[in-house]
Amino acid sequence: MSRLVHDGPLIIGGGLAGLSAALSAAPRPVLVISPAPLLEAASSAWAQGGVAAALSADDAPSLHLKDTEAAGAGLVDHGAAKALTADGRATVEWLASLGAPFDRDASGDFAVSLEAAHSRARVARVGGDGAGRAILSALVASARAADHVTVWEGARLRTLIQDATGRVVGAAIEKDDDLIEVIAPAVVLATGGAGGLFGRTTTPVALKGEGLGLAWAAGAEILDPEFVQFHPTAIDVGLDPMPLATEALRGDGARLIDAGGRYLLGPEPDADLKARDIVARAVHAAVAEERGAFLDARAAIGEHFPQAFPAVFAACMAVGLDPRLSPIPVAPAAHYHMGGIVADPDGRTTLPGLFAVGECAATGVHGANRLASNSLLEAAAFGRRTGHAAAAETSRQRGIVRSGPMIDDLPPEALAELRAAMSADCGVVRDAAGLTRLVALIDRLEAAHGAPPALVAARLIAEAALARRESRGGHYRSDHPATAPSPTHTRLRRDLAVVQAAA
Structure with a gap:
């Protein structure tokens, strides 16, 4: 070297x-x-x-x-x-x-x-x-x-x-x-x-939390890794990553509906502009119940779509969907950590x-x-x-220099299995059974492939989600749907177990 x-x-x-x-x-x-x-x-x-x-x-x-x-x-x-x-x-x-x-x-x-x-x-x-x-x-x-x-x-x-x-x-x-x-x-x-740790994501799939994993391995403190934001309107046309339909569409009046044309969150003009976690769960429920979820911009944007939202328009047209004429099929996807x-x-x-x-x-x-x-x-x-x-930092190197674990990639089949499990069991709606199943999968992958930083990051997210027995913000537990009266942070260090402390 x-x-x-x-x-x-x-x-x-x-x-x-x-x-x-x-x-x-x-x-x-x-x-x-x-x-x-x-x-x-x-x-x-x-x-x-x-x-x-x-x-x-x-x-x-x-x-x-x-x-x-x-x-x-x-x-x-x-x-x-x-x-x-x-x-x-x-x-x-x-x-x-x-x-x-x-x-x-x-x-x-x-x-x-x-x-x-x-x-x-x-x-x-x-x-x-x-x-x-x-x-x-x-x-x-x-x-x-x-x-x-x-x-x-x-x-x-x-x-x-x-x-x-x-x-x-x-x-x-x-x-x-x-x-x-x-x-x-x-x-x-x-x-x-x-986002690349999730099978359904709007982010570049190369982003797999490796900086997070290396920082934890070096001894840095990690905060609240369980909180992942799922964008409610990723365009659901089978692409990986999923194209994004910006929230600004709803800000300009586009509405979320099911296959029968019913509003997902109600008829009020601002119903679709609630916090992202609320909207994402409504879209998730419609998809899970096979009612379908669609973003209807025909009336609000209509013929102005190519000029007003050229990126979304191009993404739709690339898969043969004209959003001026048809509602856009959507589903929640991992969007921001x-x-x-x-x-x-x-x-x-x-x-x-x-x-x-x-x-x-x-x-x-x-x-x-x-x-x-x-x-x-x-x-x-x-x-x-x-x-x-x-x-403003100056060189202060002292003593022996040592390197941490090298970034290694999970084999493609192992990464695909992890991504599918992260979306299924650590997605918009979580519970103890799914998170326990996910941690067991991470254990198995680690036994087979070591602990590359991406797998470390997935473990940090999954174990913190399992430990947080409440629903708050982007973290929703169907088996613990209430929000705890006192907000607490999750703080993690390599030398500590999962610790929750007062906010």
Whole structure:
């Protein structure tokens, strides 16, 4: 193994969070590791809704904060969420300054849309449903032009490196069939979520929680891994991953119906704009009962569909479905992981030298249920803060350097079995029998294939879901449907069993 000593942050991940951190670390030299070419296999590039921020005269960060805390079902960290929502407008303006082409109103200000569980229209969009890719494209161009940023595309994190004190001092990176030990004063994990662990997902299937698994193996604290958000309107046409039908469609009046044309959540105009967990369970029930679930945009969007929501329109037309003429078949799918590596708004984890940002991190801003379009805001806002903080780190390596477990892939048949079981037994509706069956499967796969970080991440999610005997936010237990009177967090460390502590 060769060694490279890098005098600046080593950032693992080239999505919105990772590139926001990279750009904000200037003038320190930054090395960004991306397993795929930039813009590919990043969840942020697939995001359709936009960036939530208080941008209108009738809105305020305090209102955004209130909505965020209400959605999070008692587990939102007030200080972190206040920092996030206070930075909303500045973050959108920063993204726009880099070239993100946000939709504008007649006066030139940011055009905003309404999404579920928001009390105000506050989602800044791009071309209706193209926000993620357009925003990330602007950051990719800025990163490629930045003198202080070097990007290794087609390179992959294999393990973290720690010194004798436990400080993270670098990572082993596989590049061009070589293994390179990169020593750096700060390592930033921006590795994305864990949607690829589920057979029904809207995220890139390559995102399997491996950063989460490696951080846990290194001794970092993990927060609330059981909380997975299932998007209620993934387009159900047999594709993997499932195309997404953005929530903004319902914000513009599209309705959820069954095969008989009956409303799934009631006839009230705002019935389909409840929190995502409520809507997802209604869609799940309709599918499970074989009534079917469909998103009907014929009246609300109609002939404007190609211009208003070009990404969704293209996804439908690619499978021979014209949403101007027919309702869109939908089903819930794993969409976002609220849990993750414990990190503060500056990305600092419980391990010195290790930072985490974006979906792999758990800063507390999402609690038990993420408010729509807060994820892109968090990635950019906290990505900027993390870049500043990581750039301030200096080399402090002490003693013997040791490497953790190498990332190995599960064989394809084992991964397929795991993904099917995660969706079946750790999906929208969970119970002890299914979760126990899932943990037994993970035990069997581990006995056969060892403990690759993806399997570690699946175990963290499944065992925490089994331990949480209540229903809260994105975690619903049919055998424990009530919400406990006092909210508690799940905190996990390698040297501890599942521990629940007061929120």
